[in-house]
Amino acid sequence: MDMGNGSEAGTSGGEPSAIDYDVFLSFRGPDTRQGFTDCLYHKMLEANICVFLDEDKLHVGEEIDELLAAIQKSKIYIPIFSKGYASSAWCLRELAHMVDCKKSKPSEKEIMPIFYDVKPRDVKLKSQRYVSALEEHEEKCGRQTRLKWEDALKSVAQIKGWELKKQGHWKFIQSVLQEIVMKLKTKDKYVTEHLVGMDNPVEAVLKLLDMDSGDLRFVLIHGMGGIGKTTLAKMVFNKLNSLFNQCCFLGNVRELSTSFGIINLQKQLLSDTLGLGFQDQINDVDDGIKVIYSDFLTRKSCSF
Incomplete structure (x- = not known):
């Protein structure tokens, strides 16, 4: 400079x-x-x-x-x-x-x-x-x-x-x-390198999401435990996160919600996508729903 x-x-x-x-x-x-x-x-x-x-x-x-x-x-x-x-x-x-x-x-x-x-x-x-x-x-x-x-x-x-x-x-x-x-991959989630057999499932999910459509889409990945559902979600997240201003990956939702409550997941979502100040606006689950609805859904963000 x-x-x-x-x-x-x-x-x-x-x-x-x-x-x-x-x-x-x-x-x-x-x-x-x-x-x-x-x-x-x-x-x-x-x-x-x-x-x-x-x-x-x-x-x-x-x-x-x-x-x-x-x-x-x-x-x-x-x-x-x-x-x-x-x-x-x-x-x-x-x-x-x-x-x-x-x-x-x-x-x-x-x-x-x-x-x-x-x-x-x-x-x-x-x-x-x-x-x-x-x-x-x-x-x-x-x-x-x-x-x-x-x-x-x-x-x-x-x-x-x-x-x-x-x-x-x-x-x-x-x-x-x-x-x-x-280039920096600052938002990427850790995934083991050189995984075999994941390319086709990743492409299938990307096709379902159809990022060029402009629609709001939900894709459900289901199956028995241990077959790589979370890994697949992470790989898709890593492929798409650079397209969005803010992103959030919420993993182990069931376990975290049981141990720490839904409100903590709401706060993580708001913190990752809108900044630390927004999570301070919620005191209970209803507050979280209102803030997410009014602020998060009106912005270009992605969540997995």
Whole structure:
């Protein structure tokens, strides 16, 4: 991110050296901080994604080390290319380090660029928009640094990313968030890998649900105990959860309702789908029914 005059950096919690991040946002503050980047950042937090964003002041002389450490500990890098991105030496340092980390651990790191108010051709240096900024950097940082930054820009510009174009921020951010959640698998339930004979049942349930229909559907999976009903439900949940803003998987319903009561299941459902504040609104089962009916069913959510 562009540090501006205050040389600030921060996180969604803790010090960069102590946390592994899901996402590192690289952006030029004056261009997008107060609008697009701030909205994207908070939507990621709501989705329980651990994201690095500049908030707290770093110690003088430690800015670069802490930023590089945060990049190294992140899984997904999202450079937000704006008109002034290349004018920031901070942004270009970050981008070059992202490319280096990706090269050293290609299976563990991913770069997902956003072309905010520029086109990929601008980042590929096929226009003067970024070239002029690089020429100015060369005077201060030298030829070798400029070439390294040029290579980083051209490399990332080849990656298929998102172009904001004329669509609204909200719809655009939702599509970005959906892709990130799918990559990170943050909502997925644990299922033993390489299960044999589950592909056909999963496809059968997906066909019954018919996600393109736009209808509200209930699918009953029944059978004797121990044949894999819960595993099947989890696998279907993992296939579909990235399509929804909020999701909830309620397992062992009979046992939990007997031991802890229906109200605790209602609270889990509301907490997972609407946030912690909603579960505080219910004191008994009737309250839960009313809140679920009025708030949960009017939103795009899924429950298993």
